[in-house]
Amino acid sequence: MKRWSQFFVPTLKESPADAEIASHKLLVRAGLVRKLSGGLYTFMPLGLRVMQKISQICREELEREQPAHQRPGAIELWMPHVHPAELWEQGPRWAAAREIMFRADSAGSGKGRAKEPEFVLGPTHEEIITPLVKQEITSYRDLPKNFYQIATKFRNEIRPRYGLMRAREFVMMDAYSFDADDEGAIKSYLAMKASYEAFFRRIGVKAIAVEADTGVMGGSFSHEFMVPAEIGDDDVIYSEAGYAANREKATSALVPKDLADAAPVGAVEKFATPGVVTIAQLEAAPYSVSGDTQFKTLVYIGDGKPFLVVLRGNDELEEAKLGSLGFTLFRPATAEEIEPVLGAKPGSLGAVKGTIKNASALAGVFADHAIRLIGNGVTGANEDGFHLKNVNVSRDLAITKFGDFRRVRTGEPCPQSGQPLQSRRGIEVGHIFKLGTKYSDKFGAVYTDDQKQSHPMVMGCYGIGVSRTLQAIIEQSHDADGIIWPWAVAPFQVLICLLDPKLPDAVAMAEKLAAAAESAGADVLLDDREERPGVKFKDADLIGIPLRVVIGGKGLQAGVVEVKPRASKDVEKVELGRAEARLIELVRAASGAQGAAA
RNA sequence: CGGGGUGUAGCUUAGCCUGGUAGAGCGCCUGGUUUGGGACCAGGAGGUCGUAGGUUCGAAUCCUAUCGCCCCGACCA
Numbered sequence: 140m141k142r143w144s145q146f147f148v149p150t151l152k153e154s155p156a157d158a159e160i161a162s163h164k165l166l167v168r169a170g171l172v173r174k175l176s177g178g179l180y181t182f183m184p185l186g187l188r189v190m191q192k193i194s195q196i197c198r199e200e201l202e203r204e205q206p207a208h209q210r211p212g213a214i215e216l217w218m219p220h221v222h223p224a225e226l227w228e229q230g231p232r233w234a235a236a237r238e239i240m241f242r243a244d245s246a247g248s249g250k251g252r253a254k255e256p257e258f259v260l261g262p263t264h265e266e267i268i269t270p271l272v273k274q275e276i277t278s279y280r281d282l283p284k285n286f287y288q289i290a291t292k293f294r295n296e297i298r299p300r301y302g303l304m305r306a307r308e309f310v311m312m313d314a315y316s317f318d319a320d321d322e323g324a325i326k327s328y329l330a331m332k333a334s335y336e337a338f339f340r341r342i343g344v345k346a347i348a349v350e351a352d353t354g355v356m357g358g359s360f361s362h363e364f365m366v367p368a369e370i371g372d373d374d375v376i377y378s379e380a381g382y383a384a385n386r387e388k389a390t391s392a393l394v395p396k397d398l399a400d401a402a403p404v405g406a407v408e409k410f411a412t413p414g415v416v417t418i419a420q421l422e423a424a425p426y427s428v429s430g431d432t433q434f435k436t437l438v439y440i441g442d443g444k445p446f447l448v449v450l451r452g453n454d455e456l457e458e459a460k461l462g463s464l465g466f467t468l469f470r471p472a473t474a475e476e477i478e479p480v481l482g483a484k485p486g487s488l489g490a491v492k493g494t495i496k497n498a499s500a501l502a503g504v505f506a507d508h509a510i511r512l513i514g515n516g517v518t519g520a521n522e523d524g525f526h527l528k529n530v531n532v533s534r535d536l537a538i539t540k541f542g543d544f545r546r547v548r549t550g551e552p553c554p555q556s557g558q559p560l561q562s563r564r565g566i567e568v569g570h571i572f573k574l575g576t577k578y579s580d581k582f583g584a585v586y587t588d589d590q591k592q593s594h595p596m597v598m599g600c601y602g603i604g605v606s607r608t609l610q611a612i613i614e615q616s617h618d619a620d621g622i623i624w625p626w627a628v629a630p631f632q633v634l635i636c637l638l639d640p641k642l643p644d645a646v647a648m649a650e651k652l653a654a655a656a657e658s659a660g661a662d663v664l665l666d667d668r669e670e671r672p673g674v675k676f677k678d679a680d681l682i683g684i685p686l687r688v689v690i691g692g693k694g695l696q697a698g699v700v701e702v703k704p705r706a707s708k709d710v711e712k713v714e715l716g717r718a719e720a721r722l723i724e725l726v727r728a729a730s731g732a733q734g735a736a737a
Numbered sequence: 738c739g740g741g742g743u744g745u746a747g748c749u750u751a752g753c754c755u756g757g758u759a760g761a762g763c764g765c766c767u768g769g770u771u772u773g774g775g776a777c778c779a780g781g782a783g784g785u786c787g788u789a790g791g792u793u794c795g796a797a798u799c800c801u802a803u804c805g806c807c808c809c810g811a812c813c814a
Contacts, residue, residue: 152763152775153749177806239812263814297812363814411760429795431783458811567814604814608796638773673774680774691773700794701773 140275141631151677160370162614165301165622169682171609171630180358180606183694185682188630188662189609190310194289195341196627197312197603200338201287201331210330213285213314218267220291224256227460231581232264234467239294241307260293264553265578265600270595275586279319280361282586282600283327287314301370303610305568311604316599319586321535321575324597328573330678331601335364335569338603343625347570349375350384352459353572361572365565366611372458375565376547380556390543391551401514403531407491413524416486418452421517421526421623432531434510434518436488438477441466444502445480447534449490449563450545452511457546464505464542475653482521489518491527492537496717501538506532511541523722556669568608574598608730622683623705626729631664632656634684638691640667644691646701648715651686655719661686679707 147170154164155173166172171186182190221243227233230658242256261267261588268286276284276724291312297307316327332348339346344366363385365375376382376389384390415421418435421428427432433452438445441464443492450456461469474485482496490504510516510532516529530536549562578584584594616623626632633656637649646667653663664684666675672691681686689701699712702725717733 156743156749159808174806244742280739292814298810300808305812306814313814327805533809552812572814601813605812671772671774671776673772676774678775689773693773 140657140665142670143664143666146664147681150679150681158302160301160614161617162370162610164165165612165613165617165681166302169622172303172718174302178305180303180306180308182606186609189628190672192628192630193608194310194312195211197289197338197340197605200334200341201312201314203334203337203716204516205224205330205333208326208330208333210285210326212220213287213316213331213334215288215652216272217288217290218261218264220261220293221258222261222501225261225265227259227272229301229581230269231577232467239296241293241295247506261290262279262294263602264288265312265315265574265598265599266311266582268729269578269582269584269598272315272317272364273579274308276317276584276596277586279586279588281693282724283316283318283323284315285316285327285331285599286674287312289713301610303606304370304385305372306606310603310605312601312603314601317579317584317596318595318599319588319594321597324573324575324599325594328572328599331571331599332362333570335601336379339364339569341686342608342628344568344608344615347375347383349377349563349565350388350569352385352387352462359634361570361607363567364569364571366568366608367563368611368614369564370614371564371566372512372563373565373567376557376560378553378556378560380553380558382553382560386546386562387457389560390554391547392554392557393547394512394518394549398511400511400533401531401572403529403534404515405529407535408528409520409522409525410528411486411524412526415526416484416522428528430499431517432513434489434513434516434536434568436490436519438472438481438485438488439469440476441469441502445472445476445500446490446502447490447504448544449504449506449510449538451507451513454507454545456544460542461505462546465505466502479684483523485729487519487525488521489519489521489527489530490537491518491520491530493533494521494527496521497535504537505544506536506538506541507544508541510536510636564606566611567604567605568611569601570697571601572599574600617683620677621681624683624685626685626732629663629683629685631684632729633663633686633688633722634679634682635663635665636670636672636679636687636689636691637665637667638675638689642692642695644695645692648690648695652690652700652718652722655722656688659723661726661732686728688722 141315149170151168155167158164170183172180172182174180198222205214240262241260243255243258243260265286291308293308295308296305299307318324318327323371334384343668346364348362349365351361353361375382376386376387418430418433422430432454435450435452437448478484480497480500515529515531517526518530520527550559553560579595579598587593613622635653637645639645649665656663683705685705694700698715700718702711702713
């Protein structure tokens, strides 16, 4: 039991000026965190307690065996946060990852510094765990293994945001699975998915698993765990039938699978379009070419080489989908880079065979499936001020490969059920990746099988943003007065408000009830401060302890104490003689409900 | 990094346009009256107005630079 007067819960009446969203304001007002600098926060005693509770439940769920997926629990370890830069240079993504990494060299004399960092701060640990496992595991007998840690991560976010939502330093659970083969890796992946689901259920968070892009992490498939919230950074595309995917990854059944290629309507014909450089201008009179029958040609630079992406005029590129092309780094080309390759400025570009000035310079021409709906359309002539019509997809375009590159729109048919797709914002609190052998190949993490054959280990990696989850809980569970903590992660489960700390009978009752609640397994905070009742009630609502017990002079005279769940408006008056038993009953019911959920 | 905004006491802020002794509320300290939803009265402490230059007799206020922070975009747990 903690006594408020001896503890440290600095609450604020007013919201800090730099907090925009409810959860961020409440984090600070309830005394859970204090800001050091942008994206850097101190966890105050109350905030730390919540982190520890979340972490502990996370451990329990990760270490639980998953018999349904034939996988043992994960194993906790602890890795350094300062990483030799060499390891990252050896790994597969140094070029892409270094931009978000802090360097951790000697601060030196202040007179200049080395060009390249010797040490970096870890944004994640694939580059550390893979060499470790290579060194320690060489036999199929030692597989599968899944190692995890709950530790600080460092990312030099260009724009930290919303308190703990996107911080430069944050607490993450990161896990890494190693399997002998692909089948095993899928079992490990599914086992982790099950652990995540149990974890989020137990901490009282409504998180849904959605299909996701693998990003710079690489790998073959992945799911994100999203907490639905307006302030989330991600768009989740879903249908009533159960399909759910990050917008970056989402597809639709817009293009029928059995769509036949259109027959050409005539020869390709050049026509003058002076000054026309946008889809919209070509849609307008006198040209009146609907956007849905125009080809939009975009130029990107992938690992130094230009490539083309062809979309329908009205469709938008979903840039993340270009990740499937296999480039380590890619970006839109500049106008200066485009002209020597295509022969025209942006606005008159196209991918018709024979019109590209320097086609051999291209790393490829990638077309979205949806252009097949056009059949015969209009595109740039690669000559400023001219376009081509009667352009037939299969006859005229120099397509290297078709793929899914367009951003889906709500209302399009769900790829699984055909129902209209919908969209909502979400906070990404967890991510699981099936990595394959991307890292084990690079670092030579191989094992020997029972036939004396050597194989690369098949990996998976998994993250839960612990500090972000903490804030997501507040975002999901608060009202106008403050936080409403779910029982399992509340910094304390029972708050005893001692309205008259000078009244010996009241103090005795408070101590007795505290002991009773503790005996039933609750963490108890006793508000023994010399404050007016109003202050205590406001603070109680603000910090959101799930069960509040009020012991006041008036109540004692009437022979009762009051019990009120934070989430409810109803006060229960309990006779003094029954108070202990009733409190124990309520604590057991609340913890039992959690246990059942787990 | 591009765009927008903002820095005044521990916190929330007024004053800036139109230069002339820096003001309030909360919090804090002392005393008193209070005591079931952020009490009241009296007294008090606390500010190099982000920093550095400049203009001026005089700068929180005008100009320049610089730093921090917040928001929108690209990235992520």
